[in-house]
Amino acid sequence: MYVEGIRNWKVTTVRSVAVKQSLMMFLGFITSIAYINDGEFTFGLVLVVFSSVFLLGIFERKTMSFSYKIAHLYVGSILMMIATGYLILTFAFSHFNLLVGEPSLRLSIPDFLLILTGIMSLFNVISLKKAVTREKTP
């Protein structure tokens, strides 16, 4: 009964990690495309790199692959948070423009997409911090 419970837990967690990974990857790539489409080619490319961290996690097949998959999800989420943090800080600092009579930054649709990705990443980082190093054993 106990062993069965553990097995179910592990299957659920593996599934949930895979789902999260796919979702983050999807969101990351969509945001990158949106930025590239908006003319911000380099920043879009940066997000492609960050999104590919999730992608590579899916292909982890070696020993302890579960832990490594979580590691990819965790680090990928941190990187997405860095990108979002950069956007938020830039937006905040742009308000100094008002001092010299220039407009502050306006958030675009890709920006909102990135913020959404950042929020999801924040949840991932909080929830995964313990799991990233844990390979539950009965």
Place this chain on the structure above:
Amino acid sequence: MTITVGLVGNPNVGKTSLFNKLVGARQYVANWPGVTVSRTEGATVRKGYTLHFVDLPGVYTLSATSIDEKVTRDYLFFSPPNVVVVVIDSMSPEQGIYLLLEALELNLNVIAVFNAVDELRKSGTVVDRSVLETFLGIPVVLTSAHTGEGIEELMDKIIQVFKGGDRPKVFPYPEHVEEELKRIEPLVPKELAQRFCALKIIEGDKFIRELVGNVGLSFNKEIYSALATDIARARYNFATDLISKAYRSSGRLLTLNEAMDHVFTHKFIGIPIFLSVMYLAFNFTFKASEPLVKVIETLFEKLSTLIGEENIIVSLISQGFIGGVGSVLAFVPSIFALFMALGIMEESGYLPRIAFLVDRLMYRLRLTGRSFMTLLLGFGCNVSTVMAARGLADERERLTTILVSPFISCSARLPVYLMITAIAFPKYRAEAFFAIYAMSILLTAFSSRVVNRVILEGQSVPLIMEVPRYRLPKISNVLTYTWNRGKHFLEKASTIILTASVVIWVLSYFPGGGDVEKSFVAMLGRLLEPLFKPLGYSWQIVTALIFGGVAKEVVVSTFSQLYGTLEGIKMDPVVGASLMIFVLAYVPCLATIAAVRSETGSWKYALFSVFYSFALAYILALFVRLFGGFILSVC
């Protein structure tokens, strides 16, 4: 009553943080080995005793070779404290236990502190203190300099040990080593720690051998070398055994660091992540600081207009002082923003990983990741790299690092890039910045290959380096890092740049009485203009480059004085790109040339540095001009 306490430990184990907690000080700490290079002292009162703490530079062994290691060794040996506290990183305790075993031989009161136990617990591992105490035979305290856990217990333990602690047990070495120790010990003067000295004599410590003097010992190199290996092996075996007995893991297979390293140093994605993070850092530099730069520029312009240019004195103040220095100072927010971004990367523990990422590439260039770390210092100031190269053990690697260091884009070039990008390609500033920094690394790599082929021969030794743990950057540490790097720029603005600005003003004011076109600088610029004609540079640019030889920021100052204001300048993007590359590569500043001369002890290398960099800069700038022009004509 005063108790002196020496804090000893490996680099980056949190000695300074512990010291700060114990005495309530604010010493600078960083996520980087080798921050403490001299001893720091502080005191606190506990239970009627004055505890006088001495924070010593981090060492791996008491066989000292570098200056900071000697500070620690000499203090313990010649002015031993009442109590020695050996701080060990509980996350990776092997090296710390090795040092502890050495310290035990000094026959002093020793306490072992296993620091960062909070992080250990977070990683799912518990440490059994009683096991440690039983096997080490000395008091053990588990602390966290971060949370303050165990600090009071440590102070109580220090008093307890001082009042009547037993001296540590003797650590037993293999029988044949013990026999040799017994033979040497009586020959060592009694006022010295005999067993410690005997061990160091076997290990080949030159200092101890000289200190002990000629006591009739015959050193058989081969035998002693084998014995030294056995001593080291015995210590490491003990450490490994102790850890396996005292540490218990709760079923976790990866530590947080291992998990993060798996991705950050990934063979496919590691370098793209690094490049992307760097791009974000540069973009942050511009976008976050741009509004502040505008505010400062506006302030200086208004001040300059307010003063006017009615007579020679007013013109000197307005154009020379305010225009010249102000144009450079306007970029201070950008410089601080970049250092803040780099500070966050360093403080988080990410930057040292780059050394490992690039080690394979560096090895092909006959350098190592260690040189890369030294070269990274050059992003602040090239002189720092030249001086820090002293830490490289291999002479060929040291010389190579010194000779290629001027190609690392230092902070002095930042205002010049900021100015050129603002003038020539305002929409693609971050991309241009990223490209110039990438070019800087490529040029360094290329030059390293050239230097190794033409001047120096040999192979590098593989990189062995302890990387710090990842951690959330502390705001106070990041701010200290930013200030320490950025203040150098402010100091230069008030000295070299100010002086250069006045000289340039004088040369641009006379003999035309304020007409720049008829001034000395115009004559000088026009004289050399034909040499730079293929690159498309005007006489103003040529003049700015000449003065930039003193310090690169002076290029901006010269531009400002020759054009009146930076805003009105127009520059072709191709010329802009070519000029950026030229500024990156052309002659090192005077301070760097002097440092190269003094560190290599030869004018030959200093002159090589000047001529090689100028030739390379010219060829590259010409290539960009021709190739860029061709691309534009096709598009």
